[in-house]
Amino acid sequence: MRFFSDNAAAAHPKVLEAIAAVNRVDTAYDGDEWSQRLDHAFSDLFRTEVRAFWVTTGTAANCLALAALCPPYRAILCHRDAHIEVDEAGAPGFFTGGAKLVLLDGPGAKVTPDAVSAACDAIRDDVHQVQPAALSITNATEYGLVYRAAEVTALGEFAKQRKLALHMDGARVANAIASSGEDLADVTWRAGVDALSFGFVKNGGLNAECLVLFRSELADEIAVRRKRAGHLLSKGRYLAAQILAMLENDLWLDNARAANAAAQALANAAPHRLIYPVEANEVFLKVSAEEEERLRAQAFDFYEWGPGQIRFVTSWDQRREDVEKLAAAIASL
Amino acid sequence: MRFFSDNAAAAHPKVLEAIAAVNRVDTAYDGDEWSQRLDHAFSDLFRTEVRAFWVTTGTAANCLALAALCPPYRAILCHRDAHIEVDEAGAPGFFTGGAKLVLLDGPGAKVTPDAVSAACDAIRDDVHQVQPAALSITNATEYGLVYRAAEVTALGEFAKQRKLALHMDGARVANAIASSGEDLADVTWRAGVDALSFGFVKNGGLNAECLVLFRSELADEIAVRRKRAGHLLSKGRYLAAQILAMLENDLWLDNARAANAAAQALANAAPHRLIYPVEANEVFLKVSAEEEERLRAQAFDFYEWGPGQIRFVTSWDQRREDVEKLAAAIASL
Amino acid sequence: MRFFSDNAAAAHPKVLEAIAAVNRVDTAYDGDEWSQRLDHAFSDLFRTEVRAFWVTTGTAANCLALAALCPPYRAILCHRDAHIEVDEAGAPGFFTGGAKLVLLDGPGAKVTPDAVSAACDAIRDDVHQVQPAALSITNATEYGLVYRAAEVTALGEFAKQRKLALHMDGARVANAIASSGEDLADVTWRAGVDALSFGFVKNGGLNAECLVLFRSELADEIAVRRKRAGHLLSKGRYLAAQILAMLENDLWLDNARAANAAAQALANAAPHRLIYPVEANEVFLKVSAEEEERLRAQAFDFYEWGPGQIRFVTSWDQRREDVEKLAAAIASL
């Protein structure tokens, strides 16, 4: 039973249908009506004018945004455990042309204004040290914590003060919103976010992610950078259709709710073992080596996350019976 | 009726089926069995050990290969009309970290050893001038000409002499092979090709291309570069499955033959108007402005290719009746 | 007798004195008063507010300017024989992060608005092709031709229309001004030049060149890029002092006049052999192999410049008797 990553989940049937539905359409690149409809669909969702760019990976979404927000000779502040730092093979360095990541600390991979402030203050303002240009946060974080609108707003205000752009890696932003029940707009552009990597692949998409840009003056640059990085697919309609299917009737929210509920079920099975509060679809538990072994013996598939720690990630398509089995197994450890 | 690009064609039903068939499989990135099977499948096809990497665009395939074959401080020789020069937004410069393209001339975008030799000889061998490291050719060329094995071999021998790596942009290599009837192996690695961008998207794929590497010592570097460029999809099985479907029972060849046949039908309609011999699935015609207008009035969709020239590209899914209509229309100009 | 390059000339005694004079001064980087005085000195010379940055090579001056004027995903237009294209080892690609050079034709390495216009018009305005961002011209050109203010103005107007930045590689701008007698301001910023690489090393400097920036809003970026490229010397006062010595009492003009006069003397010796008009300090002659040999036999050191062509470059420190000997030798061929 797969609990190691939402990256391995299936695509939702609506997504597959949407792909099939655009098969016989004579358009190339992003000239199709579905791609053309994206700006509008996301502007509706966010209730402000946005520009939306399909790509196939979160790394591409993150790093295209960062390249537009940070020149090669400046720095991006992010948490030490941020995906862009630990899991993208140095892609920010590649896309930006050598910008630096300055690493912040904080429990659960969460960034606070204090941490950002301290990092900024430690940088001498001269040409010898790399000056920061952007802050990137992940929502939900790599440990499944959720930023509330007020938290993002505080970061956004600080960023504005220091003239830092603000990027949100939203690989699991759907889970964050499903969890907090807050308004997407409040958690993003109203809070000062300049660009959002809106994740769909972990949440029922097949291979479409979306870079949502709240600063339209950067749209032309993003469009060129996407092409230049080999991310302008020649049959883009298949990506646009996936995304539109995910937006329709809030499928993205439904899927995220399902994944979150599964995580809650696991969390409830052994609250005293939780390393972080379970706010989205990730569950980190303290277990002994022997306990871990017992779980594996029951065919549960998950990651060890350092000594004595294991991680479960639940998905939109998690079977109820699997979740119940795992919850019971955890409870009975 | 769409004749402007094979980029706009549909995905083949077998490809859609293959995607659906791998939907409920619990694997991430390229850990699935389909991705794992690619090396073997292409090694069989080429009858030599190769390493195969799925990507989603020809630009990614081309430029990942070029980045591994040419250091940032050297140059890639290619035709002035090569896709990497005119249609990839400078992607080679991005992926290589600033390597230079040195442009060659030659009718029909075809490169000859003489042209390469002249270009090399014009470069002073000192640190002031950028020394060439690789040659990239496109087969079939951007004007639909096909390199025969003997031609590639001649280029390969020259490349070897001058210590140049040899890359083949095979966005339409299927059409080239379908046309020449030659052996894939003879046209590629036996002729000295180090890396091939094997195109599937123009030929019935949905969004999977394949970088086939004949120098396995570069495989680790390519794998990292793919990830770093945001081209390691988290659900790679959908790409691998597409490619395997295209290889099965030589679907790639059947599709290419269909596209080529359609082009031949058009070519036969007005042989005296042909600007280049029609060897693959592209047809360039001389027409007057008024003639062009007449074709457009009949709902044929195609590109103007400079003054007095138009281009048709046929696809695997071109409807026979559309081809017949267009052939008749051309004949009656 | 050295006639192969002004790169090999001596440093002027005033320059050596200036270096010695700042030896015992306790400052690092560009914190010294000489470095601080540069902006003012060049603002006086150009009669407008400028920012001036010492560097040690023309390549650094050129490419720092180009990196600030052209993003990595766009192109720089320049002549096919421009130093940045043929003699800087691909430095523009390195400094800009992969921007492309689009090559223009024109006799004597001179660029005309028509050539620029044709090149721009050939670029489709879409994301597939690299859009131009800057134009770079060399004054005097690589073949010793001089741009008059009116010519630069015409280019500047075109550049403005097309939103291209304008850079002037002035490795020999002193020779150009000495030749035309025009006003530095008219040939540069009043004509629309955004940044000038003001050459001193070929003209009596030891190892200091100067990047003169007419758009002060780019100064901070240039300062950082200079440091990041390893071009912020820790004892910058030795560079600033050289440059100030060259400006004092128009030593730069005197030196350039001396070099130009020597070139004129050679040109007058065989006007019918001239390949280009001699406007600055370079002389290109048609000679037979046997004639070339005769000159070499008399211990004249110069470059062969393609078959049947030779190049002489004269310097500020050319000994009169050497020039007379060479002129006589040419005349008597």
Added chain:
Amino acid sequence: MRFFSDNAAAAHPKVLEAIAAVNRVDTAYDGDEWSQRLDHAFSDLFRTEVRAFWVTTGTAANCLALAALCPPYRAILCHRDAHIEVDEAGAPGFFTGGAKLVLLDGPGAKVTPDAVSAACDAIRDDVHQVQPAALSITNATEYGLVYRAAEVTALGEFAKQRKLALHMDGARVANAIASSGEDLADVTWRAGVDALSFGFVKNGGLNAECLVLFRSELADEIAVRRKRAGHLLSKGRYLAAQILAMLENDLWLDNARAANAAAQALANAAPHRLIYPVEANEVFLKVSAEEEERLRAQAFDFYEWGPGQIRFVTSWDQRREDVEKLAAAIASL
């Protein structure tokens, strides 16, 4: 009285003489006999075949070396306080094309095999994380500590085991050798160092540093990278001559000994205040704000180095009376 940096010291008279002595020599770039003699001179000094490249800054020497030792998609391990991390404006990212610096801890900016080992072990060996390719250490460190041959050897052995290249930033390697009395060869190539940035500017040079390469197979690449980065000066003889003057009769050692002796004199004045042992030419002291003020009031110029800490750097040309005055002032705090 200047104690804030050896970067601000004078050039040694022998260096100035050497520059003057090569003024009237007709050569360009590194074609002169002095530049040509460098390989030999350093091979003698190191008693092994080396290749030596003049450059004008330590940043250039460091980053040219690192670019040849680490591909863009890998990482360089270095101390958190290393000059390449904190004082070169991100130059390693620029020169390497985006390689990452992985930061190590350790008192006095000194790196131990344990710290390197822990950092390496924390990196998962897959394509998602950036794999290390090189280790860079600074000798003497940024806090004036000296690596002994045995320490470098231990690091070299570890590096070899893990297939890491080893770079030494020797901005103050002269001070290190003067301090330890060990053999240059033992501290560098015999200990496994692949490339050394041999500093001269802080030690009596005017503006010449030297990159000494112990792996000659990288020499061609370094030569091209130097040119491409704008660091191939057109009158290189002035740099070569400086370096040769510094090597002659071990002037580099004499100067370093003088600087070290001055530092010792300061250290002896208040041993209980020392934050680090004084092994080279840097002295870090604990002082109160009021004490700091008292020193400044006596016209001593130095850096504050965090709260309650001040730094003195002594130079080859430090006047004995200034040192005595400062020592007395410190002693009497």
